[in-house]
Amino acid sequence: MANLLILGAGYGGIAAAKALEKAGQPFTLINKHEYHYFTTLLHEPAGGRNKFEEYSVPLRDVLRQPTSEIVKARVTELKPQGNTIVTDRGELAYDYLVIALGNAPEYFGIPGMQEHALVLRSLDTARQLHEHIEKTFAAWQEDHDDTRLCIVVGGAGLTGIELCGELADWMPELAAQYALPLEKIQLINLEAAPTILPMLEEDLRAEALRVLESKGVQLRTGTAIVKVNRNQVELKTRETIDAQTIIWTGGVRANPLIEQAGFEVDPKGRAKVNEFCQSVDFANVFVIGDSAWFTGADGKPLPPTGQAAEQMGDAVAQNITAQLQSYPMRPFRYNNLGTLASLGAEVGVGSVKGVRTKGVSAALMKEGSKAKYLWHLGGLRMISQKRGQFKRKG
Missing domain, CATH: 3.50.50.100 (FAD/NAD(P)-binding domain)
Structure with a gap:
């Protein structure tokens, strides 16, 4: 059975995890928190609209299958040449990797x-x-x-x-x-x-x-x-x-770990991907959301939005499942x-x-x-x- 890692439980990572769980595909989700929070709504509790705990959900309330493993850890290094990642809890190997590490301030x-x-x-x-x-x-x-x-x-x-x-x-x-x-x-x-x-x-x-x-x-x-x-x-x-x-x-830019790992990146540090959201450098690595340099139909990179990340997460889960079942992958089409x-x-x-x-x-x-x-x-x-x-x- 393939060893599949998802890095990050933002909009893209959680969408990929949900879709993989629905497809019956086991995976390990690595995230620095035990919860998923609503990034696009953070202005609301920051400005006093409601309590902060209302803007997150425990990952185990979203991912409920026993085959879905959740590891609370901070990713500190990517080693795509050796199919491993390093966290503050140790090193993990993978057959397939989904990078959904979000962004950093620009x-x-x-x-x-x-x-x-x-x-x-x-x-x-x-x-x-x-x-x-x-x-x-x-x-x-x-x-x-x-x-x-x-x-x-x-x-x-x-x-x-x-x-x-x-x-x-x-x-x-x-x-x-x-x-x-x-x-x-x-x-x-x-x-x-x-x-x-x-x-x-x-x-x-x-x-x-x-x-x-x-x-x-x-x-x-x-x-x-x-x-x-x-x-x-x-x-x-x-x-x-x-x-x-x-x-x-x-403004935002991609997590610096991506560029440090040797991926081909754009000026914002996002890893270049093909039409399947697959890294152009490593075929077993898929990159989504704010981490991905994906060129849309208009020839421009997709914006760092929650809806783009969600759609990419769904698409990548389907493409990884297709690969594991020896079916052809489908190109990602962003629907704004x-x-x-x-x-x-x-x-x-x-x-x-x-x-x-x-x-x-x-x-x-x-x-x-x-x-x-x-x-x-x-x-x-x-x-x-x-x-x-x-x-x-x-």
Whole structure:
């Protein structure tokens, strides 16, 4: 029986594992946590919408077959030439490998960004961000230092914009909780590109801009950060902004282990794959999600999105099963279902299967997409377990 390893339990890894389990194929899933968390929703608990535990599920609640082995370990090295991987719990051999190691922040060489900025890329970092803001705001009563009440978010892609929407909803609650002057709280979004949410149509971007500005968010496009100091950002315009909360959402790159292992990679460190999501360097290695350099039908690399990772995970599971049964593999075809951006708990903007939506209807569609994902993970059982999820507290 083939020895199959899956590295990572994000959207791609968990999709591959679910599909392999359905096909009756044994595997070992290596993940640094014993749970799967909802990466694309981390802005919600970070901004106080709900409790953090609502945004993860134990892996054993998703993968329930006894032939599915789960190992809690951190991958520290890939050795594709010898068909092994190294973890903090030892070395493991494989016949087939699925790399779904997710991403790392892309700092673009901006001095001080990595040292001084918070990021939003895991449950742990979301919790750190949330607790930092609470602690910083609470301390304002001690010294009335207004830089404590200034939050700078770098990046106006999906993560940055959704985080701003959530934080904007949270600010009045914090002001009331800590007796803060609401008018002194500043939430500033800085984007080097000329527009926010570049994946959406112009009218939807304009609506997102209008909604966020109505909530008090200061959106500044065409404004590049060139340096980050402790509690200060320096801009290309030669301005400086003093803030005790600086958050970076400006980009991601692949896990550095991939490039270190000798895979052919693109400028973002993603391993080049063929039409089957198979490494061009090692035929028994499949790479998916943010780890993969897959060129779509338009000639461009697929974006690092949850839906792309899920679809790749399903496709790779089918192709590995086909190989094991001596059937031909099928090329992966990405089906872009669209993008929904929440602008807080009650409103959003987006386009789904070509249908544009905004306001409350977009927010409802976002909620529907969450329920659909829970169904995919565990059917009615999972939805029932999480039935109180995603409702703003209070």
